[in-house]
Every structure is written in C-alpha cells, then in structure tokens.
Amino acid sequence: MSSARSIVEDLDLEVEFDAPIGAEMTWYKVGGRADVLVRPRSVEALCSLMRRCNETGTTARVLGSGANLLIADEGVDGIVIHLDHAAFREVSTIHRHRVHRAGVEGRAGDAMRVMAGKSLERLVMSAATQGLSGIECMAGVPASVGGAIRMNAGGKFGCIGDAVVAVGCINLNGDLVVHEGPDVTFEYRRCSIIDPVILWTELALTADDPARTHAKVKEIFAYKKQSQPMAANSAGCVFRNPPASDGSGRLVSAGELIDRAGLKGYSVGGASISERHANFFTAEPGTSANDIIALIDHAAKVVAEHSGYELVREVVVWKRH
Numbered sequence: 001m002s003s004a005r006s007i008v009e010d011l012d013l014e015v016e017f018d019a020p021i022g023a024e025m026t027w028y029k030v031g032g033r034a035d036v037l038v039r040p041r042s043v044e045a046l047c048s049l050m051r052r053c054n055e056t057g058t059t060a061r062v063l064g065s066g067a068n069l070l071i072a073d074e075g076v077d078g079i080v081i082h083l084d085h086a087a088f089r090e091v092s093t094i095h096r097h098r099v100h101r102a103g104v105e106g107r108a109g110d111a112m113r114v115m116a117g118k119s120l121e122r123l124v125m126s127a128a129t130q131g132l133s134g135i136e137c138m139a140g141v142p143a144s145v146g147g148a149i150r151m152n153a154g155g156k157f158g159c160i161g162d163a164v165v166a167v168g169c170i171n172l173n174g175d176l177v178v179h180e181g182p183d184v185t186f187e188y189r190r191c192s193i194i195d196p197v198i199l200w201t202e203l204a205l206t207a208d209d210p211a212r213t214h215a216k217v218k219e220i221f222a223y224k225k226q227s228q229p230m231a232a233n234s235a236g237c238v239f240r241n242p243p244a245s246d247g248s249g250r251l252v253s254a255g256e257l258i259d260r261a262g263l264k265g266y267s268v269g270g271a272s273i274s275e276r277h278a279n280f281f282t283a284e285p286g287t288s289a290n291d292i293i294a295l296i297d298h299a300a301k302v303v304a305e306h307s308g309y310e311l312v313r314e315v316v317v318w319k320r321h
C-alpha cells in the first residue's frame with residue numbers, strides 16, 4: 001500500500017484508504033474493500049496517475065456504477081479509480097460535419113460528447129426529454145457511460161455501440177487517445193478498446209418528437225421490469241450467451257440453459273438463481289461474495305453436464321493478485 005500512497009499523494013484527487021467498495025459501490029452490495037480508492041478532480045490528474053501506475057507496476061482498476069462487478073470478500077489491492085467528480089460527468093454538444101462509423105457512416109449533425117462518469121440512466125432520460133433519439137434501447141440498464149461502453153451494454157432492443165461515433169481514452173502511458181471510424185468496433189457485450197480508461201464517448205443522436213422518445217423509453221423499461229428482477233441485488237446477467245454448437249453463429253440464451261438444467265431457485269447461502277430470469281443471480285443482504293462465486297461455479301458445472309455448453313462469465317470479478 002505504501003507505493004500506492006506515494007503515487008497518489010501529490011495529485012489533484014481525493015483519496016480514501018480501506019474503502020468499502022463492495023458493500024457500498026456495487027449493485028450486489030457484497031464483497032470487500034479497496035486498499036486505495038481515488039476520485040480524480042481533473043483529467044490531467046488522472047493521466048498522471050495512469051502514467052505513475054504504469055511506471056511502478058501498480059494495478060489500476062476503474063469502477064463505474066458497479067452494476068456488472070463482484071468484489072471478492074478479501075477486497076482488492078492496487079488503486080481503484082472512481083470517476084464521479086463533476087469533470088467526469090459533463091455532457092456537451094459537438095457539431096460533426098460527417099460521422100464515420102459502419103452503420104452510421106455519412107450521418108452529419110450534432111453529436112453528444114459524454115464523459116465516462118455520467119450516469120447512463122440519467123443520460124437516457126435527459127435525451128428522451130430533449131427528443132434526442134438513439135439510446136432509448138438503454139432504458140433500465142444501470143451503468144456509468146464508461147462501463148456501458150466497456151461492456152457494450154444493451155440487449156433485445158439494441159446496444160450502446162450502435163450510437164457511438166468516437167471514444168476518448170487514456171492509454172497505459174497516461175496519454176489521451178481517440179478511437180473513431182473502423183478503429184472502434186462493438187460486438188455482443190464487448191468493445192475493441194484495450195486502453196485502461198474510457199474517458200468520454202461521442203454519441204450520434206437524431207432529433208425526434210419528445211413524446212415518442214419518452215414513450216419508447218417507458219415501453220423498454222416496462223419490458224425489462226417484467227422480465228428481470230430489477231429491484232433485487234444483482235449484477236444483471238451472470239453469463240454470456242454462448243454461440244450455438246451447430247456453428248450457425250446464433251447465440252443461445254444462457255438463462256434458458258440454466259432453466260433447462262433445473263436450476264431456477266437454486267441457492268448457496270444468501271445467493272439465489274432468480275425464478276424470474278435464470279441468468280440473474282440475486283443476493284440477500286449479508287451474502288458473501290464467496291457464496292455468489294460458488295453459485296456461479298455450480299451453475300456452470302451443472303449446465304456443462306446437462307447440455308454440453310461451457311458458460312463464460314459476463315460479471316467481472318475483482319480479487320487481490
């Protein structure tokens with residue numbers, strides 16, 4: 001911890017040692033503490049921090065809204081970075097003469113530049129209120145904008161990557177880099193960016209009738225609410241949908257595989273497989289991260305025995321190295 005302390009001490013950021021991130025900053029509300037949690041106040045401070053982490057071999061992890069994260073009970077080492085200072089929540093309008101990206105090529109007009117720490121839920125609501133269409137499909141997805149880009153969050157109605165025209169990042173050396181055009185691609189729950197920090201994104205949104213954008217958001221939110229246990233502590237879908245074994249490229253629902261293996265309602269300690277959506281594993285207050293990990297391992301084993309599919313975790317687990 002002493003090297004982490006010396007890295008951060010003269011930078012423009014807030015520092016908290018032994019911070020309870022698992023219980024207080026994730027949607028699971030379980031798991032341990034971070035040795036060092038920092039909240040940079042400026043982009044410059046964040047660049048310097050990343051440079052120093054690289055030079056000293058210190059692990060740096062970015063925590064978004066914690067909606068896809070499980071923190072191990074023993075906590076995490078290195079430095080956890082939270083981008084919730086005002087500088088990382090700004091939204092501005094950028095005029096683009098031409099937007100270059102597959103699918104949105106040639107569309108000109110205004111794009112919205114959104115800093116990575118902005119709440120996606122708030123962004124979706126404010127775009128709908130302004131009658132800006134393009135991200136209604138993200139209704140009901142809890143995320144920071146940076147976390148949503150990293151995971152290419154989305155679902156049945158579309159993904160955030162569909163609206164992205166550029167992404168600004170900080171690389172390992174602490175330099176600012178911009179990815180646009182063919183330089184940034186999105187696939188199912190994955191984006192091509194490997195830089196450690198996503199700093200901002202530009203989204204191409206089109207003008208629409210606010211009544212229509214609002215109605216779309218409401219409809220998608222209602223669909224999610226009736227099909228997923230939104231009020232329970234969880235991290236959304238635990239496993240990625242695997243590619244079908246027939247080689248067609250089609251994805252098979254991991255939830256259906258878990259359901260067919262008879263696991264709905266199965267529990268380990270306070271962690272249970274949801275009756276409403278079998279790919280959501282929920283946690284009662286006081287559950288340990290170890291119970292959730294044991295439940296994840298058990299489900300993967302039973303599904304492999306039952307159907308032959310090897311499920312891959314979508315939830316990101318942070319542990320000590």
Ligand SMILES: Cc1cc2nc3c(=O)[nH]c(=O)nc-3n(C[C@H](O)[C@H](O)[C@H](O)COP(=O)(O)OP(=O)(O)OC[C@H]3O[C@@H](n4cnc5c(N)ncnc54)[C@H](O)[C@@H]3O)c2cc1C
Pocket residue numbers: 027061062063064065066067068069083116117140141142143144145146147148149150151152153154155196197198199228229230234235236237316
């Ligand atoms: C009730 C519920 C419903 C959900 N429904 C959906 C859904 O419909 N579709 C869907 O796709 N997901 C869903 N999820 C999962 C979650 O909303 C997404 O994965 C979301 O993208 C996570 O964003 P986050 O900011 O919370 O990221 P976190 O959970 O904080 O982090 C996830 C990963 O992203 C990285 N990361 C975060 N911010 C940055 C950054 N600025 N720079 C670099 N890396 C970063 C983290 O290091 C980590 O590896 C759901 C989760 C819950 C709890």
